Amino acid sequence: MNSHPFDALACPLDGAPLTQEQGAWRCASGHSFDIARHGYVNLLPVQRKRSSDPGDSKAMVAARQRFLNAGYYQPIAEAVSAAVLEDSAEHTPLACLDAGCGEGYYLRQLAAMAGPAPLELLGLDISKWAVQAAARQGIAGQKGLPGAAWVVGSNANLPVQARSLDRLLCMFGFPVVEEFTRVLKPGGIWLQVEAGPNHLRELREIIYPTLKPERVNDAPVPAGFTQSATQTLRYTLALQGNAAIADLLAMTPHLYRATAEGRARAATLETLSVTIEVKLSKWVRNV
Structure with a gap:
């Protein structure tokens, strides 16, 4: 990958630009945030x-991390990466934030698909464990995805300078329209990935006594944006072995929403054919 450092971070206390120096990010007011030994900053x-x-x-x-690295969501990563790279300038660095990056899987896949296209990558998550895992991993044997910035932070108060991003990913996460509008450049693209009505349906049928009627997810286009495209991606996974099924359940909110009886039923499974269905929405920030 052709990686450029992401340097448009902002101080979470006063919003001033941060500068990296001597193992820390600092603003002009004197606020300082140390870079952890694994390469991320809180x-x-x-x-x-x-x-x-x-x-x-x-x-x-x-x-x-185990489930994604096994490639089960590779089709989702490929669709998202293609949407990010579409219409990008060949020689101009593309600044991209994954807001709710988890352990960094989708940014690593984006970097692999981009090839020589120049990227400035920022992964942000509110979980320090997720950001720590993201910073530790790499692509093509390179530790930590060189050039990427990994940050513990919140979508509600993104520590990012205004109008600094070309692309923003929100993968199964919690969007904050006002913040997303602030940090995207005019013409920048927000990609939102959400679970479809049949996503993981077979697993949900096992862990819940009954399934609630699915709500039609036709949310309006966010204020300040124009809808560019929507895409539904649907396929079936054949999971073999209890470990993969347990990881799928453990990485979702369903682990805590399910009853003890439902979790016990899932724990006995050795095979599971499960539907993957996600909706990818692409919105362009108005000029």
Whole structure:
């Protein structure tokens, strides 16, 4: 990959630009944020945390890492990467944020698909365990996805300078329209991936007594954006072995929503044919 450093971070305390120097990110006001030994920086002030350890747990992150690295969601990654790279300038670095990056799978896949196309990558997640895992991993044997910035932070207060991003990914995450509007350049693209009505249906039928009627997900186009495209991706996974099934359940909110009886039924499974259905929406920030 042709990686360029992402340097448009902003101080989470006063919004001023951050500059990297001597193992830390600093702003002109003197606020300083140390870079951890694994290469990430924590830009989530303690006063903005709703708990002492927000976001996915270490166990959830590990389960997601195993499941994604096995390639089960590769078709989703390929569709998202193609949408990111579409209409990008050949020699101009493309600044891209994954807002809710987890352990960095989708940015690594994007970097692999981009080839020589220049990228400036930023992965952000509220879970320190997810960001730590993302910073540790690499692409093509290169540790940590060289040039990428990994940040513990919140979508509600993105530590990113205004109008600095060309692309923004929100993969099964929590969008914050006002913040996404602020950080995207005019003409920048927001890609939202959400579960479709039949996503993981067979698993849900096992862990819940009954399934609630599916809501039609026709959300309006966010204010300040123009809809560019929508795409539904649907395929079937044949999972073999209890470990893969357990990882799938553990990486989703269903692990905590299911009853004890439902989790016990899932724990006995050795095979599972499950539907993957996601909706990819592409919105362009108005000029």
